[in-house]
Amino acid sequence: MPTSQSPFVFPEGFLWGAATAAHQIEGSPLADGAGPSIWTRFAHTPGMTVNGDTGDVACDHYHRWKSDVALMKSLGLKAYRFSVSWSRILPEGTGRVNQAGVDFYSRLVDELLANDIEPLLTLYHWDLPAALDDRGGWLNRDIADWFAEYGSVLYRALDGRVKKWVTLNEPWVVTDGGYLHGALAPGHKSKYETPIATHNLMRAHGAAVKAYREIGKHEIGLVVNIEPKYPASDSPEDAAAVKRAHAYMNEQYLDAALLGRYPPELKNEIFGDAWPEWADADYALIKQKLDFIGINYYTRSVTQANDSYPLKAGAVRQPLGTYTETGWEVFPQGLIDLLVWSKDRYGNVPTYITENGAAFFDPPVAEGGRIRDPLRMDYLQKHLKAIRSAIDQGCDIRGYMVWSLLDNLEWSLGYSKRFGIVHVNYGTQERTPKDSAKYYSRVIATHGESL
Numbered sequence: 001m002p003t004s005q006s007p008f009v010f011p012e013g014f015l016w017g018a019a020t021a022a023h024q025i026e027g028s029p030l031a032d033g034a035g036p037s038i039w040t041r042f043a044h045t046p047g048m049t050v051n052g053d054t055g056d057v058a059c060d061h062y063h064r065w066k067s068d069v070a071l072m073k074s075l076g077l078k079a080y081r082f083s084v085s086w087s088r089i090l091p092e093g094t095g096r097v098n099q100a101g102v103d104f105y106s107r108l109v110d111e112l113l114a115n116d117i118e119p120l121l122t123l124y125h126w127d128l129p130a131a132l133d134d135r136g137g138w139l140n141r142d143i144a145d146w147f148a149e150y151g152s153v154l155y156r157a158l159d160g161r162v163k164k165w166v167t168l169n170e171p172w173v174v175t176d177g178g179y180l181h182g183a184l185a186p187g188h189k190s191k192y193e194t195p196i197a198t199h200n201l202m203r204a205h206g207a208a209v210k211a212y213r214e215i216g217k218h219e220i221g222l223v224v225n226i227e228p229k230y231p232a233s234d235s236p237e238d239a240a241a242v243k244r245a246h247a248y249m250n251e252q253y254l255d256a257a258l259l260g261r262y263p264p265e266l267k268n269e270i271f272g273d274a275w276p277e278w279a280d281a282d283y284a285l286i287k288q289k290l291d292f293i294g295i296n297y298y299t300r301s302v303t304q305a306n307d308s309y310p311l312k313a314g315a316v317r318q319p320l321g322t323y324t325e326t327g328w329e330v331f332p333q334g335l336i337d338l339l340v341w342s343k344d345r346y347g348n349v350p351t352y353i354t355e356n357g358a359a360f361f362d363p364p365v366a367e368g369g370r371i372r373d374p375l376r377m378d379y380l381q382k383h384l385k386a387i388r389s390a391i392d393q394g395c396d397i398r399g400y401m402v403w404s405l406l407d408n409l410e411w412s413l414g415y416s417k418r419f420g421i422v423h424v425n426y427g428t429q430e431r432t433p434k435d436s437a438k439y440y441s442r443v444i445a446t447h448g449e450s451l
């Protein structure tokens with residue numbers, strides 16, 4: 001540990017890493033016995049993604065995994081958060097195990113460990129096996145058992161080498177994008193399906209944690225996206241809009257997982273008769289002890305009342321704000337505010353910032369072997385300082401995973417948005433660490449002192 005008294009030195013053992021997701025980087029979605037996922041189908045459906053972009057090649061990580069681990073090592077990463085493609089492991093979603101799929105991730109984990117990089121494994125990062133979607137997917141209550149079965153295959157194969165497991169990544173995006181607004185796979189638009197998908201996701205989370213406790217010996221948690229909401233005015237209408245938006249996006253999933261209940265606004269103010277009465281046994285399944293939570297933070301929302309369906313709330317662009325290529329305001333104070341809120345509401349559960357980063361315009365190819373990305377460097381610096389401040393306010397923050405290691409497939413936005421600290425030339429698959437990667441390496445090497 002550095003001896004200086006820099007105010008930004010992070011606690012001993014703070015876990016510095018980067019994050020990706022299977023469908024966004026791997027490519028070869030059907031290789032070696034894998035089955036299709038809902039994203040294989042969705043992206044191949046005309047009009048669903050920018051430029052018709054698909055995950056057929058992506059960053060070709062499925063073949064370049066060894067050199068990508070070497071790249072992580074060269075950057076000095078201490079951890080790597082990745083997700084497993086469910087349909088590589090169970091091509092039909094349940095039953096027959098595809099050993100080639102298990103072997104791929106087993107080799108990846110061994111290579112990470114050989115390079116002193118701790119794996120953080122996410123079971124579900126949005127790529128549901130298409131075969132399960134054909135059986136109702138997240139609308140079928142049986143999916144809790146299907147998910148626990150899938151998790152158990154991986155627990156038995158990898159636990160011990162993988163010591164930090166995540167059940168779900170951002171269940172809010174899965175339901176809001178995939179079942180309410182239709183912007184993400186499987187592309188449904190139903191106020192009635194959304195609560196059912198939400199509830200089954202959380203039941204599946206609980207079932208997977210319960211299964212882990214019977215098989216695993218290490219840690220498991222849940223990753224949620226949190227976007228703090230601030231009123232656009234001091235009107236009672238905007239205050240009510242903030243309350244609805246905060247309950248819907250920020251409280252819903254952690255309340256279910258940690259408190260065993262949903263915020264009342266979901267039924268009383270948002271979904272109404274579309275929100276079923278759930279059985280007590282469901283809440284008991286959902287509320288399992290967690291070893292940590294992961295929070296993905298990107299931006300805040302200055303929120304006003306509007307006539308949007310069904311939330312009746314929406315974001316207001318800030319005239320003096322700085323915005324990323326995805327239209328998100330750069331607002332590091334929001335990270336402090338949400339971490340203190342989480343500490344106070346849920347009792348300071350050990351927390352990892354499991355995603356934080358930004359898309360800014362980067363040139364498509366390196367100029368003279370260099371990719372300058374000062375805006376991303378500034379974003380990272382501001383948010384890492386915010387985390388340090390939250391730690392000083394008593395928040396138990398255990399690590400940070402920058403989103404993302406590589407430029408990758410930004411879901412429906414295709415390859416049009418670049419979040420990586422490492423540039424990917426999609427024509428040649430050449431990786432080029434951006435200036436932000438070199439900056440992050442220095443931050444890691446000095447435990448934050450060089451922030």
Ligand SMILES: N#[N+]C[C@@H]1[C@@H](O)[C@H](O)[C@@H](O)[C@@H]2O[C@H]12
Nearest residue numbers: 021169170296355403410419
């Ligand atoms: N958009 N965006 C960037 C990033 C997305 O690429 C991740 O897959 C999600 O977990 C989360 O939404 C954040």
